Amino acid sequence: MPAKIVVVGSFNMDLTAYMEKMPRPGETLHGHTFKTGPGGKGSNQAVAAARLGAEVTFIGRVGEDVFAQAALDFWKGEGINTEYVARDPANATGVAPIWVDDNGENSIVVVLGANLKITKADINKATHVIADADVVVVQLEINYDIVEYVMQVAKAKGVKTILNPAPAGTLAADVIALADYLTPNETELEVLSGRSGDYLASARSLLTRKGQTVVVTLGSQGAMWLNAEGQGTVPIFKVKAVDTTGAGDAFNGGFAVALGEGKSLEEAIRFGNAVAGLSVTKMGTAPSMPTRSEVEALLSSH
Numbered sequence: 001m002p003a004k005i006v007v008v009g010s011f012n013m014d015l016t017a018y019m020e021k022m023p024r025p026g027e028t029l030h031g032h033t034f035k036t037g038p039g040g041k042g043s044n045q046a047v048a049a050a051r052l053g054a055e056v057t058f059i060g061r062v063g064e065d066v067f068a069q070a071a072l073d074f075w076k077g078e079g080i081n082t083e084y085v086a087r088d089p090a091n092a093t094g095v096a097p098i099w100v101d102d103n104g105e106n107s108i109v110v111v112l113g114a115n116l117k118i119t120k121a122d123i124n125k126a127t128h129v130i131a132d133a134d135v136v137v138v139q140l141e142i143n144y145d146i147v148e149y150v151m152q153v154a155k156a157k158g159v160k161t162i163l164n165p166a167p168a169g170t171l172a173a174d175v176i177a178l179a180d181y182l183t184p185n186e187t188e189l190e191v192l193s194g195r196s197g198d199y200l201a202s203a204r205s206l207l208t209r210k211g212q213t214v215v216v217t218l219g220s221q222g223a224m225w226l227n228a229e230g231q232g233t234v235p236i237f238k239v240k241a242v243d244t245t246g247a248g249d250a251f252n253g254g255f256a257v258a259l260g261e262g263k264s265l266e267e268a269i270r271f272g273n274a275v276a277g278l279s280v281t282k283m284g285t286a287p288s289m290p291t292r293s294e295v296e297a298l299l300s301s302h
């Protein structure tokens with residue numbers, strides 16, 4: 001049975017310029033490649049999960065412009081249920097101008113538009129889909145009161161939640177406490193915990209109730225997990241990175257599917273690491289998400 005995953009989050013049209021090195025303030029540089037493609041942390045995670053064979057519903061909000069139509073066409077092609085994507089006549093679809101240098105590093109600006117207009121009523125329409133999910137995933141490119149509400153609804157229905165606190169932001173302790181799994185990167189961990197330096201101590205400070213796990217994605221150092229039962233680190237798969245944009249989304253999509261399929265925590269993190277590793281070998285965000293067979297091949301070769 002495929003895992004049932006619900007992702008509540010953002011869609012942005014990514015406008016990505018590739019260049020040898022990032023410009024400094026006031027500098028004009030030549031880029032060598034430009035690509036327009038579907039992005040947004042929520043949508044990227046939904047696409048990653050769908051390509052891994054999960055049954056995916058995406059809940060979000062787009063405008064009534066060409067980017068919205070492109071998003072709907074793209075999701076249809078990926079087999080994602082878009083019944084709960086609201087159309088917003090008054091706000092533009094989100095966009096994200098992105099710079100990527102020749103080391104694969106990125107800088108992103110998000111102009112979230114309609115993403116910030118998701119309402120509790122939008123979520124209420126999808127309550128039965130949330131109740132039926134194995135895992136519900138949220139990130140921070142939508143209003144934080146919606147993030148909180150989604151996790152409350154999921155919790156009331158006994159459904160596991162992953163809160164990917166990206167991009168970095170601060171959340172009240174009672175909101176953090178709603179998440180079963182928290183998946184920050186190093187920067188997001190610092191901002192969320194208000195501490196720097198010792199990852200373990202910072203992650204520990206986020207664990208406020210039984211049943212919670214923090215997984216910190218540490219780039220080349222792998223992913224560190226911590227919960228009441230213990231801690232550990234799961235190494236990454238070494239690859240040649242051409243574009244690291246969306247690697248965190250790939251991890252979260254993969255992690256969600258693996259948890260939904262009943263894999264153990266460390267197996268789920270390893271699976272997420274494989275999805276992320278493969279995604280950085282290609283340009284783009286959602287378009288770079290790997291298929292299930294690519295992921296299985298990488299896992300079985302190590």
Ligand code: RIB
Nearest residue numbers: 012039040041096246285
């Ligand atoms: O995580 C990568 C994503 O961040 C991009 O697709 C961009 O749209 C921003 O949301």
